[in-house]
Amino acid sequence: MPETEQTIYLKKPDLFSFPECLHFLDRGYDDCLYHIDINRKSVYKALKIGADRYLTRVSDHEDELKIEILLGDTSEEYEQGIKNYIIDWFDLKRDLKPFYCKLNNYENLSWMTNRYHGLRLMGIPDLFEALCWCVTGQQINLSFAYRLKRRLVEAYGRSVTYDGKTFYYFPEPEVLFRLEISAFRKLQFSRRKAEYIIGISQQFAEGEMTKKQLGSCENRTEMLKRLLKIRGVGEWTANYVLMKSMGRTDCVTYGDTGLQSSVSSLLELNRKPTRKEIERVFAPFKGWESYLNIYLWRSLG
């Protein structure tokens, strides 16, 4: 891939904090699909736009986000594609004022508008990656989940090297579809997870599922129905994917242990909250459930 010195800028919206978003990305887990450089206060990301691959470095620059294209073919219409990816990743198009107004209505939540000021819903723009990540992370602790993801990505994903460091892309559906279950077992995936990921890969490889197609569903209920047809996708995964990949702000990851733990602290319960109790917390946040979900996760540390 050719080196470039191209830089593009994106105007930052109101109620946006790059350091808060960076903090959310850097919660002590070892994510192999981006690299945070604390000294330079920037994040490196290998991203794919259609068939074109790039390596980018994103950093804060006054009232703009600075996006350096370190590697890639910067001919033709690359710029808008990269901008769109970063906009989706940081959810830059969202006006958070209505959400902050709602938070300010509640004494036990309003502190979040200061403490996490400008935190955005950090997305996973690639739908295939988001689904595979959910399956990988189901029912295991997060540090082990990130380790499994790293093994899969390092074994089957493409990579580029820059400045002596390797940056990875998530593996292609066509590659994972052709793997045997034993290949996943070698990486310590359970047989069940292997079956799910191969099945999801098949749907993407054969064009039965695309982000565009899911996005064309009439409403959230239709999207959920479509996702729940996929083996390995339950209510938690479907909602997670809709918020992280499809940019839906009206989703709650019911059943999520992190969410349960944060709601338990919020309501001072000393036990797991019931579904009804979680629904009551989210009820006043109609249309902004995903953001409350994210801010509650953030409150875990």
Added chain:
DNA sequence: TGCCAGGCGGACA
């Protein structure tokens, strides 16, 4: 040692 992790499908009543 035993229980729980940012769940899910399938069996069974």
Added chain:
DNA sequence: TGTCCGCATGGC
């Protein structure tokens, strides 16, 4: 329709 169990493994 609701409930229970197995899955795989690490962390505490």
